[in-house]
Amino acid sequence: MKRLVLFALLIAALVPGCKRHTIISDEELALIFHDAFLANSLLQNRDARRDSLLVYEPIFERYGYTTEDVRYTIGNFSKRKSARLGDVVELAIARLEAEGELLNRAVAALDTVNNVAQRTTRRVIRRDSSIRVTSLKDTARLRIVLDSVRPGEYRIRTRYEVDSLDQNQSLRGQVWMETAAGKQSGLYSIQLRRKREDGFDRTLKADTAVRRIVLDFWRPQQGKRKRPHITLRNLEITYTLPVGQALDTLYEKQLDIRIFADDFIRMAAPDSLARPADQ
Incomplete structure (x- = not known):
């Protein structure tokens, strides 16, 4: 049947x-x-x-x-x-x-x-026209953390200026990715030039293991941390889906x-x- x-x-x-x-x-x-x-x-x-x-x-x-x-x-x-x-x-x-x-x-x-x-499908996920830091207690504003990161491309662009009033030596700006366990990858570091405005532009490709992206623009390399005088302008972070x-x-x-x-x-x-x- x-x-x-x-x-x-x-x-x-x-x-x-x-x-x-x-x-x-x-x-x-x-x-x-x-x-x-x-x-x-x-x-x-x-x-x-x-x-x-x-x-x-x-x-x-x-x-x-x-x-x-x-x-x-x-x-x-x-x-x-x-x-x-x-x-x-x-x-x-x-x-x-x-x-x-x-x-x-x-x-x-x-x-x-x-x-x-x-x-x-690209979209801006963070934008700041100006971040100005002139005291130690405000330096946390120069550290930007993106949580719950999804796979895709993250492009970070900004203009920075270290004023002559800044008392720190060998300042660096860094960006990196972190897994849920805290393991770092994709570290990119630049020496911040003083007394003039300069640019920062970096694209990170996150996979399924990445959970956070950290941008830190106040990392003195020598001696005691002293009074800062740093300005970030036109900070923009864009996210692009995988193809x-x-x-x-x-x-x-x-x-x-x-x-x-x-x-x-x-x-x-x-x-x-x-x-x-x-x-």
């Missing part, structure tokens, strides 16, 4: 007119993205206008899928809790990179996609990464994105 039921279901699935679409596997979807990137790059080199379906349909057919299968898979990817569309894009990128120097133009286009995704998460976020917001032509992406978008809110 079970075999008969399964056979009946199989026959029903093959009957023409059923509006079911195939969910494409991650591996095959990555291959489709790979070929689409190459097609886009080739046409851009030739400065050719294109109908997106005429370009992409042969690619889909090569893997045994229809245009609707691809649209359905992309439009419903967010419902697949065990999969990330950014991972599929990364598979396509890795395949292109492995194919060598002949694909430099296509790989460069993918690098641009990654940069756009990261730039779109894979940035791609996922961009897809979730607008399905607007340029893997396919604009008209194809618009048709792949969920109904809630494709129609005006008042309809």
